[in-house]
Amino acid sequence: MRQWQLESGKLTLSVAPDPVPGPGEVLVRLDAWALNYRDLMILRGEYGTPKLSPLVPLSDAAGEVVATGPGTDGFKVGARVMPCFLQRWIQGPIRPEHYGSDLGFGLPGTLCELRIFPTASLTPVPPHLSPAEAATLPCAGVTAFNALRWLQPGQTVLTLGTGGVSIFALQLAKALGARVIITSRSDEKLAWARALGADHGINYHTTPEWDKEVLSLCGGANLVVETGGAKTFQQSLNALAAGGTLALLGRLTGITQGVNVQPLVYKAATLRGIYVGSRDDLAELAAFMTRHNLKPVVDQRVRFDEAARAFQALAAGPFGKVVITA
Ligand SMILES: NC(=O)c1ccc[n+]([C@@H]2O[C@H](COP(=O)([O-])OP(=O)(O)OC[C@H]3O[C@@H](n4cnc5c(N)ncnc54)[C@H](OP(=O)(O)O)[C@@H]3O)[C@@H](O)[C@H]2O)c1
Structure with missing residues (x-):
């Protein structure tokens, strides 16, 4: 699978082995990724020094489950899902152990074609949303x-x-x-x-x-x-x-x-x-969007192989969201 990596302010496209899900995990083929201002700050070195280098950037994405590990009964191949921003913040108020589990800085991010997620960190995509629309929910939404x-x-x-x-x-x-x-x-x-x-x-x-x-x-x-x-x-x-x-x-x-x-x-x-929110907050937002038939505003779409261009689009000041699509 292909993934983008960030090192010393430079983005490069590389190839990595396809990951295999373990117990409680699923493998997700990501179809769309959304950028946030934070991703631009990380690229520019304005967000502190990431512990991981090279770093797979971005927190937000949506995709489809393509393989399941043991103990993932509620998750079927083909399910459309999106990950929460802080992978360990599942519910309730934020606690010390949730910090450092933010995708694309504390943990490897989502700008890759295949990624493993613990099932607890995933939320079903609202049925009325495309992958590009759903990808905008986890952080900004x-x-x-x-x-x-x-x-x-x-x-x-x-x-x-x-x-x-x-x-x-x-x-x-x-x-x-x-x-x-x-x-x-x-x-x-x-x-x-x-x-x-x-x-x-x-x-x-x-x-x-x-x-x-x-x-x-x-x-x-x-x-x-x-x-x-x-x-x-x-x-x-x-x-x-x-x-x-x-x-x-x-x-x-x-x-x-x-x-x-x-x-x-x-x-x-x-x-x-305000520091984003939990997996339950994401699920609550997804239900709200469905109930009100709301669709996020996607201003610009950029292809995965041209991902670096998405950062330029964000820097120019979008109306709504900039999204990368497969
Ligand atoms: N605390 C959290 O959990 C959290 C989560 C998400 C984002 N954030 C933060 O929230 C901010 C917005 O994030 P974002 O992802 O929505 O950014 P974004 O999509 O990149 O927003 C860019 C827009 O900000 C507006 N802007 C720039 N300077 C401004 C100013 N002086 N006054 C008013 N608007 C200004 C511009 O709008 P116009 O072109 O219309 O002027 C620009 O298009 C960032 O600082 C980000 O780090 C925090």
Whole structure:
């Protein structure tokens, strides 16, 4: 089987023996792989030093079971599956032993044609989704889903940019009956976001004081999906309504530091850190997508043999997801 490997910032295509599943494991032929901003950071050396070198990159993929090991009764050859992001985080809250089991950094990733997974880490693909669509769920989808937990119909969500997590947040929030304000550097992308149901779009280049714009539109967002980090956090806090929640998950503009957290106090607001989610969260998202007939937005598709081009597409700032297909 073929696999992509990352070493010293360089991606190379190599050939490896087909793996054989052991007890409790299945062999999956992967048909589609999705990129996340984290994968770009790992490629650029901005995510810390991986313990594994060379490293098979990427966390997200979807495929079909082609062989089963002993003790995998619930899994049949032909089943369509996707792996969870942190392979050891199956259910409940995150615990110390779950760390380091993230695909594509702590563990070898998914950008290969065949890969073994423990059955506990797999979730069935929603029947209405193609492999390319399903591959986008494990990281970006679950992260947005968890950011939106406890959102109530009629509340207002502010989500930043039109990348993978943010477009998931838009789609999921609309399905939950919320009002959505989204920001982008591009009026064209804002028009696409409106077509997906966004109630308001703010161009953060032409309206640099977008926090004030949010306040004037609705008096403040009940939930902010904070994908930006250093250069957006303070404004996100300003744009938050009293009693609101800021779901802190991203660092598109660097790691947040040296901010004035006083608005959190007088707004009696909640700051929630989000780290993707568990296998059960992925299964819950899959059920939600099925119930609401939601399809992820795949902006660009790149063939497996041209995978390096997918990283360039991500760096250019996609609307939704960049996916590699077999
Ligand atoms: N904590 C977690 O569990 C978790 C999980 C997933 C992702 N993340 C993080 O969340 C962030 C988003 O990830 P992603 O995979 O969705 O990224 P992505 O798909 O690469 O998103 C890129 C988009 O971000 C937007 N952007 C860039 N600078 C911005 C700014 N100053 N203000 C607002 N938007 C800006 C751009 O949108 P426009 O072109 O429309 O301006 C760009 O298209 C990343 O920092 C990633 O590491 C964290």
